[in-house]
Amino acid sequence: MANISSYPLITPKSGDLLIGSETYDANAASPVVGNPTRSFTVSGLGATISPIIADGTINKIAMFTSANKVGDSTISSTSGDITIAQSLTVGDSLIVTQDGSFGNDLFVGNDFTVTGDTVLNTVRITSTLADTSSSVGAPGQVLSSTATGTAWINHETQVFSSLTTTGTSGAATLVEGVLNVPQYASSALPYTSLFVKLTQSGNNNPTYSVLSNGTGISLTGIGYSTGYTTLFMASGTYPADGEAMIVTGGYRSGRSSNPTMTGFHDGQTIKIITGYYEFNGTAEATFVKDDFGFGGTQSTIIEIRVFN
DSSP, X not given: OOOGGGSOOOOOOTTOEEEEEOOOOTXXXXXXXXXXXXXXXXXXXXXXXXHHHEEOXXXXXXXXXXXXXXXXXXXXXXXXXXXXXXXXXXXXXXXXXXXXXXXXXXXXXXXXXXXXXXXXXXXXXXXXXXXXXXXXXXXXXXXXXXXXXXXXXXXXXXXXXXXXXXXXXXXXXXXXXXXXXXXXXXXXXXXXEEEEEEEEXXXXXXXXXXXXXXXXXXXXXEEEETTEEEEEEOXXXXXXXXXXXXXXXXXXXXXXXXXXXXXXXXXXXXXXXXXXXXXXXXXXXXEEEOOTEEEEEEEEEEEEEEEO
C-alpha cells in the first residue's frame, strides 16, 4: 500500500468515503466484534461529530459553552437586528451606526458613539458627557439642544441684569442675563374719543374746555337753557348719525339727591340734559330739568366716542 501522503489532495464531498474500524458496542442491537475495517461517508462522519461539539438554536449566535463544545449565546440575530438578552459590557469604544435599543444594562469602558436613534431606560454616567463639539462642559452648565446637535451652555436663573424691548411679537427671552420683552402691538379700540369739561356757576351759561381730542371734531361754541346744554361742531367735522356715543360722568346737585345726566348726538350738535327726579309717594317720579351748577360752581366731564 502506497504512503498516504503521496496521494493527491482534493476538496471532500459529502459522499466521499473514509476508511475506519467499526468498534465493539455492547449496546448495539447486533454488536460487531473484531473491529472490522469499514468505509464511511464524509457527511455521515460530520453528522456524527456535530451534535458532540455543537448544539445550537436557529438565529442564535454561537459560543463555547465548555472547553470542547459550542452552544447558544445570549445574542440572537433576526432580519439583520442583533438582540442581546443580558447586560453588555464594552471594554473599549462602542460605535453604533444605526438605531440602538438597550433593554438591560450597557457598560462601556471607553467612548460610546451613536449615529442613529438610541433608546435607554436608566442612564448612569460615571465620567464625562461630551456635546457635539466634543466639549464636556464646565461645572454648573446644562446640555442644551442646538437643533442640529447639543452644546453645553450656562444655566440661566430668574435673575437678569438688563431689560430690552426688541421686536413686536414672539415670546420673551432670557439670554445671558438679558431679558427681552417685545413691544407687543395692542389691539386698537374701535373708536376715537373727545373729552370735554363742562363748568357752570349757578344758572349762568356753562363754559367748556377740550381736555383731549383724538377725533376730527372741532367744537365751535356752546348754548344753554335750563337743564339743556348744547355743544356745536364745525361743519365737515361732526360724525354721521349713528356713529357717535356720549358718555357722561354725572354730577353732584346742590338741590336734589337724585341728579341725573344724559347725552346724545344730534347731527351737528351734542345735547347734554341735566336734572333730577322728584318723587311723590307711590306716584311715578317726575323728571325736572335743572342747572347742574345750582348752589355753586360745578364741573363734569363728558366723552364723545366716534366709531370708525
